[in-house]
Amino acid sequence: MKDTLNEVGNLVLVKNKSKLNYLILVLAFFIGVGSIYYTNLIVNQLKKREQNQIELFAKTLETLANDNTGFNDNVMLLFEEIVVANETIPVIVAYKNGEPKIHKNLKVPAALNGDEIDLFLKEEIENMRSQYPPIVIANKNQKGEVFNYEYIFYKNSSLLTQLQFYPYVQLTVIAIFFFLSYLAFSFSRTAEQNRVWVGLAKETAHQLGTPLSSLMAWVEYLKADPEYENKDITRELDKDIKKLELITSRFSSIGSVPVLKEENIVEVIRTSINYLQTRISSKVKINLHHEQPELLAKVNKPLFDWVIENICKNAVDAMSGVGIIDINMSRSGEGKIIIDIADTGKGIPKSLVAQIFQPGFTTKKRGWGLGLTLVKRIIENYHQGKIFIKSSEAQAGTTFRIVLNG
Ligand SMILES: Nc1ncnc2c1ncn2[C@@H]1O[C@H](COP(=O)(O)OP(=O)(O)OP(=O)(O)O)[C@@H](O)[C@H]1O
Ligand SMILES: [Mg+2]
Numbered sequence: 001m002k003d004t005l006n007e008v009g010n011l012v013l014v015k016n017k018s019k020l021n022y023l024i025l026v027l028a029f030f031i032g033v034g035s036i037y038y039t040n041l042i043v044n045q046l047k048k049r050e051q052n053q054i055e056l057f058a059k060t061l062e063t064l065a066n067d068n069t070g071f072n073d074n075v076m077l078l079f080e081e082i083v084v085a086n087e088t089i090p091v092i093v094a095y096k097n098g099e100p101k102i103h104k105n106l107k108v109p110a111a112l113n114g115d116e117i118d119l120f121l122k123e124e125i126e127n128m129r130s131q132y133p134p135i136v137i138a139n140k141n142q143k144g145e146v147f148n149y150e151y152i153f154y155k156n157s158s159l160l161t162q163l164q165f166y167p168y169v170q171l172t173v174i175a176i177f178f179f180l181s182y183l184a185f186s187f188s189r190t191a192e193q194n195r196v197w198v199g200l201a202k203e204t205a206h207q208l209g210t211p212l213s214s215l216m217a218w219v220e221y222l223k224a225d226p227e228y229e230n231k232d233i234t235r236e237l238d239k240d241i242k243k244l245e246l247i248t249s250r251f252s253s254i255g256s257v258p259v260l261k262e263e264n265i266v267e268v269i270r271t272s273i274n275y276l277q278t279r280i281s282s283k284v285k286i287n288l289h290h291e292q293p294e295l296l297a298k299v300n301k302p303l304f305d306w307v308i309e310n311i312c313k314n315a316v317d318a319m320s321g322v323g324i325i326d327i328n329m330s331r332s333g334e335g336k337i338i339i340d341i342a343d344t345g346k347g348i349p350k351s352l353v354a355q356i357f358q359p360g361f362t363t364k365k366r367g368w369g370l371g372l373t374l375v376k377r378i379i380e381n382y383h384q385g386k387i388f389i390k391s392s393e394a395q396a397g398t399t400f401r402i403v404l405n406g
Pocket of ligand 2: 310313314370371372
C-alpha cells in the first residue's frame with residue numbers, strides 16, 4: 001500500500017511540476033500580450049490627440065497667414081496658445097517648392113551651418129512625409145483668391161515614439177532578467193545536487209569500508225583454519241565480500257573525481273554481461289553485437305559497469321523477466337563509440353520520455369527512480385558522453401543509446 005502511494009505520489013509530483021511550468025508560460029504570454037495591447041491603446045489615443053493638435057496648429061497658421069486685421073490681441077493669443085505652445089510635436093513648414101520655411105521641436109545638431117541645416121531639414125521632411133501626408137495651407141489674397149500653398153510636415157512626438165517601443169524594451173529587459181535568474185538558480189541547484197551526490201556517496205563508501213576490512217580479516221582467519229579452508233561458507237563469504245568491494249568502489253568513484261582509463265568497451269561490456277546473466281532471469285537472453293573486436297574509449301570501469309547493470313535491470317523489468325536484450329557496439333564516423341541497448345519490453349509512453357531521467361521518477365512498486373538519474377550522471381558528468389532514448393514503441397521495446405568519446 002505504502003509503495004503504491006509512493007508511486008502515485010512521485011507521478012503526481014512530476015505531473016504537477018510540468019503543469020506548473022505550462023501555467024507559468026501561459027501566464028507570461030498573457031502578461032506580455034496584455035501589456036503590449038494596453039500600451040497600444042494608449043499610443044493610439046495619444047496619436048489621435050497629436051493629430052488634432054497638429055490640425056489645429058495648421059489651421060491657426062493658415063488663419064494667421066490670411067489675417068487682414070493686423071496683429072491684434074486675438075491673433076496674438078492664438079499664436080501664443082497654439083503655435084508657440086506646441087512644444088512636443090516636431091513640425092516643418094515648407095514652401096511649395098519644398099524649401100523649408102520654419103521648423104519647431106526638431107533637434108538640429110548645433111555643429112551644422114546654414115546649407116547643412118537646409119539639407120538636414122529636407123531629409124527630415126522626407127522622413128516626416130513617410131509617416132504622415134503633409135497638411136496643405138492656402139495663402140489667399142485680399143479678395144480671398146488662393147495665390148500660393150504651404151505645407152506642414154510633422155511626425156510623432158518623441159514621447160509617442162518612445163511609448164510605442166516601451167513595452168518591447170520592458171518585456172525584453174524582464175525576459176533577460178528572468179533568464180539570468182533561471183541560470184543562476186539552476187546553477188546553484190546543480191551545485192547543491194552535486195554536493196549531495198558526492199557527500200552521500202563518499203559517506204557510504206567510508207561507512208562500508210570499516211566492516212568490510214573487518215570481514216576480510218575474518219575470512220582470512222577462516223581460510224587459515226583447515227576445518228573451514230575449502231568449505232562453501234568460506235567461498236560464499238568471499239563472493240559476498242567481492243560484491244561489497246565492488247559496491248564500495250562504485251560509491252567511492254562517484255564521490256571523487258573518477259579516474260578514466262582507456263579500455264576495450266567490448267570486453268568491459270562482455271565481462272559486465274557475463275556477471276549479470278547469472279543474476280537475472282534465465283528467460284532473458286543478452287546478445288552482444290560488434291563488428292570490430294576492439295573499441296577503445298576512456299571509462300571508469302566500476303562506474304561504467306554500474307551504468308550497464310542499471311539499464312539492463314530496467315530492461316529485464318520492462319520485459320517482466322522474459323525477452324531479449326541486444327547490445328550493439330560500433331564506432332561512428334566522428335570516432336565516437338556508440339552503444340545501443342535494445343529490449344523487447346513494454347516500451348515507454350511518449351508522455352513519459354522526458355521524465356525518466358529525473359530523480360524520483362518511477363513507475364515501479366519498489367523503485368526509487370534513481371537508476372537512470374545515476375546512469376545519466378555517470379555518462380554525462382563523469383564521462384562527458386551522452387545518453388538518450390533512441391526509440392521506444394509500446395509493447396515492442398525500447399532502445400537506449402550511449403555515446404562515448406572514443
Ligand atoms: N527499458 C525500459 N523500458 C520501459 N520503461 C523503462 C525502461 N527503463 C526505464 N523505464 C522507466 O523509467 C523509470 C525510471 O527508471 P529508473 O531506473 O530511473 O528507476 P526505477 O527502475 O523505477 O527505480 P530504481 O531506482 O530502482 O532503478 C522506470 O520506473 C520505468 O518506468
Ligand atoms: Mg532502474
